[in-house]
Amino acid sequence: MSFIETDEQKELRKAVAQFSASYGEKYYLEKARAGEHTTELWEEAGKLGFIGVNLPEEYGGGGAGMYELSLVMEEMSAGGCALLLMVVSPAINGTIISKFGTEEQKQRWIPGIADGSITMAFAITEPDAGSNSHRITTTARRDGSDWILSGQKVYISGVDQAQAILVVGRTEEAKTGNLKPALFIVPTDAPGLSWNKIDMEIVSPENQFQLFLDDVRLPADALVGSEDAAIAQLFAGLNPERIMGAASAVGMGRFAINKATDYVKTRQVWKTPIGAHQGISHPLAQNHIEVELAKLMMQKAATLYDLGDDGGAAEAANMAKYAAGEASVRAVDQAVQSLGGNGLTKEYGIASVLVASRLARIAPVSREMILNFIAQTSLGLPRSY
Ligand SMILES: Cc1cc2nc3c(=O)[nH]c(=O)nc-3n(C[C@H](O)[C@H](O)[C@H](O)COP(=O)(O)OP(=O)(O)OC[C@H]3O[C@@H](n4cnc5c(N)ncnc54)[C@H](O)[C@@H]3O)c2cc1C
Numbered sequence: 432m433s434f435i436e437t438d439e440q441k442e443l444r445k446a447v448a449q450f451s452a453s454y455g456e457k458y459y460l461e462k463a464r465a466g467e468h469t470t471e472l473w474e475e476a477g478k479l480g481f482i483g484v485n486l487p488e489e490y491g492g493g494g495a496g497m498y499e500l501s502l503v504m505e506e507m508s509a510g511g512c513a514l515l516l517m518v519v520s521p522a523i524n525g526t527i528i529s530k531f532g533t534e535e536q537k538q539r540w541i542p543g544i545a546d547g548s549i550t551m552a553f554a555i556t557e558p559d560a561g562s563n564s565h566r567i568t569t570t571a572r573r574d575g576s577d578w579i580l581s582g583q584k585v586y587i588s589g590v591d592q593a594q595a596i597l598v599v600g601r602t603e604e605a606k607t608g609n610l611k612p613a614l615f616i617v618p619t620d621a622p623g624l625s626w627n628k629i630d631m632e633i634v635s636p637e638n639q640f641q642l643f644l645d646d647v648r649l650p651a652d653a654l655v656g657s658e659d660a661a662i663a664q665l666f667a668g669l670n671p672e673r674i675m676g677a678a679s680a681v682g683m684g685r686f687a688i689n690k691a692t693d694y695v696k697t698r699q700v701w702k703t704p705i706g707a708h709q710g711i712s713h714p715l716a717q718n719h720i721e722v723e724l725a726k727l728m729m730q731k732a733a734t735l736y737d738l739g740d741d742g743g744a745a746e747a748a749n750m751a752k753y754a755a756g757e758a759s760v761r762a763v764d765q766a767v768q769s770l771g772g773n774g775l776t777k778e779y780g781i782a783s784v785l786v787a788s789r790l791a792r793i794a795p796v797s798r799e800m801i802l803n804f805i806a807q808t809s810l811g812l813p814r815s816y
Contacts (some may be wrong), residue, residue: 447506456511462636477547490541496737501678503807508682518675519553523668531656551592554584569600576651584642618706634783646723677729680755680791684722687766721758756791763788
């Protein structure tokens with residue numbers, strides 16, 4: 432592992448930062464407030480090869496890894512244009528299908544996921560299971576060679592923009608006990624699938640939904656990978672999800688710190704710009720250190736993942752997601768404080784990030800569940816549940 436990015440990675444970082452700035456947070460917030468999607472941003476990012484940078488070249492991807500995809504996520508977010516669906520479509524679903532899908536599934540889905548023409552949502556969370564995925568009850572039963580899928584999901588992002596959803600269920604034979612997940616690709620126009628939009632307070636062009644799967648009939652080839660070896664298949668997607676959650680939060684922390692430092696360099700109410708007062712400069716310096724530390728752990732997680740060390744990547748990805756979530760929440764809060772009254776206006780565009788910054792503490796896995804994981808796995812402490 433090197434602490435220095437390659438020339439290619441530096442170029443990619445520069446290109447994504449320029450691209451993100453060409454849209455900027457004003458565009459992103461206007462779209463969100465109008466209840467619209469950032470379709471042109473997504474499509475252009477796809478054409479430029481940013482969305483599928485981690486996916487295999489033979490299926491239209493960029494042939495790089497999670498390091499590069501998280502770099503794209505971070506720079507988009509740092510430019511005020513975080514694309515939440517990058518966490519699910521290329522990072523989770525693209526990874527799972529390209530690692531465990533059949534040749535037909537790869538050819539059917541990966542090129543579109545890579546160029547952004549297909550968006551695939553991801554659904555694991557259920558109302559009665561929450562953080563405890565072992566309690567999910569979405570169940571698939573066989574009918575001839577078909578599958579019939581029934582259940583409910585909640586907080587599923589981007590269903591209205593997606594052509595398909597990767598749904599985590601379990602088969603009838605594995606209905607109870609520790610989760611043996613079975614993963615199904617469900618087209619969003621499948622009969623029996625319906626959804627309601629959940630009203631969120633997050634200012635975002637991407638929405639969350641409650642899903643109802645009512646005897647959704649799927650062909651045999653909707654199943655991705657093996658029906659009972661799927662815990663490893665699921666985790667192949669969940670470590671990238673955590674790395675991307677960290678990348679989004681690191682980017683958001685950088686966005687907030689940049690906004691605040693620009694402002695406090697020129698705002699003057701006494702003899703010097705307010706940025707000279709240590710009550711303002713020290714917290715921002717602390718935020719910068721915390722965000723950079725979280726970024727380092729995120730880069731370690733992505734590097735381990737790309738090297739195939741899934742165990743090491745899991746610990747680092749959890750730590751990175753935790754650290755980035757905490758650092759970005761504090762950075763956004765301090766940025767609002769640094770701007771005084773302007774921090775709470777729509778014009779300055781920082782208050783809108785307050786609620787969004789909390790997301791990294793809750794999803795895709797809450798900070799408490801990460802602390803449980805680290806306590807049990809890294810420290811060997813007993814479980815409370
Ligand atoms: C904006 C947004 C987008 C999302 N997108 C998706 C998506 O696309 N797909 C998807 O599948 N899901 C998605 N989610 C769901 C997300 O992953 C869950 O909200 C998250 O896993 C927490 O589950 P929960 O909300 O049911 O909280 P709960 O499980 O009810 O937890 C509530 C609180 O209790 C704490 N808690 C629970 N158990 C323990 C314990 N054993 N020890 C200590 N504390 C505990 C939690 O940490 C949390 O603070 C999204 C959520 C949000 C908010």
